[in-house]
Amino acid sequence: MITDVSEPRLEIARKAGATLALNVAQSDIADAQRQLGLKEGFDIGLEMSGRPEAMRDMVANMTHGGRIAMLGLPAEEFAVDWSKIVTSMITVKGIYGREMYETWYAMTVLLEGGLDLSPVITGSYAHQDFDAAFDEAATARSGKIILDWTT
Numbered sequence: 001m002i003t004d005v006s007e008p009r010l011e012i013a014r015k016a017g018a019t020l021a022l023n024v025a026q027s028d029i030a031d032a033q034r035q036l037g038l039k040e041g042f043d044i045g046l047e048m049s050g051r052p053e054a055m056r057d058m059v060a061n062m063t064h065g066g067r068i069a070m071l072g073l074p075a076e077e078f079a080v081d082w083s084k085i086v087t088s089m090i091t092v093k094g095i096y097g098r099e100m101y102e103t104w105y106a107m108t109v110l111l112e113g114g115l116d117l118s119p120v121i122t123g124s125y126a127h128q129d130f131d132a133a134f135d136e137a138a139t140a141r142s143g144k145i146i147l148d149w150t151t
Contacts (some may be wrong), residue, residue, distance in 0.1 A: 001030060001042075003054070008141035016121035024054075029061050031110045042066060052078035059084050067091045126151045 001020040002013045010021040022032045033041065047055050050072030058068060059081055068093060085092060111117075122143040125133040128145060131147035137145045 001036060006081070006140035009143065012122065012143045014121055016117070024057070029057050029097060033061055038063075040064065046071060048072045050074040055080060056106065059090065062088060062090050065089050065091075069091065070094045071096075117144075124148060 001008070001022060003022045003024045004010050005023060005106065007023060010023055012015045013021040020032055024031065032119070041061050042058075043063055043066050044090060045058045045062060045068040047058055047068060048071045054072075054079045055068075055070075055078070062068065065086065068090060073096075084090070104126065120143040122141075122145065123136045124134060124146040125148065128151075129146050132148055133145050135141045136142045
């Protein structure tokens with residue numbers, strides 16, 4: 001399951017094969033959890049927005065012993081329900097940059113297994129056109145933007 005508030009990005013996720021792409025501005029994560037048949041919650045969560053409400057919803061819908069990777073950078077400090085994290089034995093790990101070799105190996109396995117990333121690539125620009133590439137990346141409609149340095 002993937003969540004967002006941007007319908008164009010959710011559509012990209014659907015094209016890439018997401019089982020459920022949920023607009024959290026319109027639907028509740030707990031309802032989606034029931035729709036997916038998850039009685040105890042999610043095992044893994046990747047929080048990429050840095051938004052307080054996203055983190056709170058994620059913590060509230062994790063299973064006991066679940067793991068959350070924090071990848072989004074919050075704009076400011078915010079409160080988290082630490083009692084839920086402790087009593088549910090949830091692990092929260094901050095990740096900044098890349099865990100280089102682990103992610104490369106994991107992605108290699110996914111690609112060798114047939115993962116098609118082409119729906120995620122929404123723009124390709126010559127490196128001289130970086131301004132246009134950054135303009136597209138700043139919208140809530142884009143996926144991965146490629147800068148081509150071979151031209």
